[in-house]
């Protein structure tokens with residue numbers, strides 16, 4: 052009898068899991084349903100581009116009906132409201148319930164605010180195309196307002212967090228600023244663009260020379276770094292730093308960290324303290340073997356006993372692996388342990404610059420070569436999901 056596989060989330064992990072499962076399993080063997088909040092697969096790693104107006108939405112979101120439609124995968128667009136692993140069921144908005152034989156949870160992560168007072172209420176995040184559009188529209192509104200009022204807070208922009216998300220965003224904003232200012236007749240020198248980082252350096256985990264290279268490249272384009280300065284409070288219009296300094300601004304974009312998805316944390320699946328699911332070497336929940344949890348929703352431990360950074364690359368590989376494990380579960384066969392093969396990390400520093408570490412030896416790359424490699428990795432992903440010629 053045909054089994055029902057339900058995949059929650061059509062990000063890097065969920066989309067790849069559904070596609071790989073379909074490649075391996077006939078429609079008679081398994082019905083596959085993908086549930087996603089929006090009708091698009093969003094290229095989350097590229098969101099800094101629309102946030103700064105560098106590309107249109109269609110470059111970062113691919114319609115799911117076109118990616119999945121001809122593949123005999125059912126699509127349900129809406130919210131997941133509860134995961135009930137003990138009942139083998141998930142609840143969806145509008146009162147729908149789906150029962151499953153196998154569940155793949157790939158709902159991504161949520162923003163971590165670390166309990167900082169006022170931060171959630173008074174900041175932007177960059178986790179969806181809608182978020183990116185909100186940021187771009189807000190920045191343009193602030194600059195327009197500054198032109199009329201000359202209120203300094205309108206021309207002051209703060210990115211909270213100097214990890215990869217914060218750095219890629221601040222780089223893109225730095226490159227967009229001269230164009231915005233020229234259009235509105237504002238002096239670029241009037242605009243302040245801050246990146247506030249709690250740790251002594253930006254890009255924690257990157258080698259010193261690449262961090263220095265990134266910092267210099269961004270400073271030359273007008274970014275001011277405040278490092279070793281945790282944000283401790285955020286009011287409407289004021290960022291408070293630990294040393295007592297205050298920055299008056301109408302724009303705080305918070306990229307200070309991620310935590311597991313609250314639906315997963317509240318589901319009854321085994322989770323760790325940041326709400327990410329605990330999984331075994333086959334990517335099954337340690338508490339429920341018919342549930343696979345992948346991507347940012349789970350925590351994958353590296354050989355050194357520390358969690359792997361939750362990247363798109365890891366998520367896509369987990370997705371492909373789960374597709375194959377579903378074949379073993381449904382058609383019979385033994386499960387294979389997951390072995391990630393990470394090709395490196397690349398961080399863009401605006402339109403023409405980037406840094407990264409690639410290959411097993413973590414060879415350092417910088418400048419245009421790194422930027423091309425980053426574009427190459429996006430194209431490889433699009434080719435992988437059949438999305439090279441799919442546009443909204």
Ligand code: NAD
Nearest residue numbers: 212213214215216247248249250281282307308360361397
């Ligand atoms: P992150 O956790 O990697 O970085 C957040 C940064 O915010 C850290 O440097 C942290 O010290 C800082 N921070 C935390 N609290 C703060 C405070 N109170 N005040 C000031 N700074 C504070 O988060 P991220 O950058 O969103 O990345 C999330 C994950 O996604 C990471 O694993 C990252 O590797 C991955 N990612 C990868 C890419 C890429 O490969 N190009 C791009 C974006 C994100």
